[in-house]
């Protein structure tokens with residue numbers, strides 16, 4: 001029995017299919033979230049990659065920033081619920097999820113039995129989210145995907161003192177004009193995001209096992225800086241950006257199981 005999870009974010013759309021709530025049979029991603037053709041394209045890509053069609057799906061859950069506007073799912077579930085479920089699917093011992101997406105960041109605490117016990121989020125300020133990194137990549141004329149490798153070459157990390165994205169943008173422009181090396185700036189930019197998210201995490205409470213979810217999990221420099229700031233190991237799975245979609249597919253499966261009982 002296949003269930004589908006769709007996570008419509010602010011910048012990307014992700015889909016995942018689970019078989020009997022266990023095997024991940026397919027997943028897909030398309031740039032473009034709410035208000036774009038991203039969700040439809042991500043779904044089309046999914047059918048193509050796993051050879052299934054809509055008629056094979058027993059139940060669908062939509063989550064994410066764009067979930068309210070999506071028609072065609074049986075259920076909708078909050079991002080908090082889905083990231084917690086998706087994280088726990090990959091790490092059964094999970095107690096803390098640090099989710100950094102394109103426009104917000106959330107820290108979710110789980111009890112031993114996997115229930116959400118607390119959360120703290122920042123959806124008001126771009127600093128401490130993927131948006132900050134995307135803006136900086138644009139100034140530096142870089143691809144944000146290369147930030148991790150670039151920061152790893154830093155020898156003298158530059159501290160970004162501005163707490164506001166707009167001011168930080170000017171700060172980076174003037175540092176560049178002063179001849180500061182790109183890798184040192186990128187290391188400072190990634191650290192600045194990590195410091196903000198670490199403050200959120202401390203408010204939520206950090207218990208191990210800790211993992212990251214969301215697209216920024218792929219940025220190794222942010223991950224390492226978070227580990228340093230929080231003094232914990234942070235688990236990383238290459239499917240971290242899909243945790244919301246995986247959790248949504250699991251949510252559908254759990255609903256079906258409840259109905260059967």
Ligand code: ADP
Nearest residue numbers: 009010011012101102130145214215216218219
């Ligand atoms: P949303 O769900 O809000 O659309 P995502 O969780 O998909 O957000 O994350 C999008 C963010 O992830 C982008 O803003 C970008 O900064 C970051 N990102 C995506 N892929 C990568 C990558 N390969 N390396 C570094 N950062 C990435």
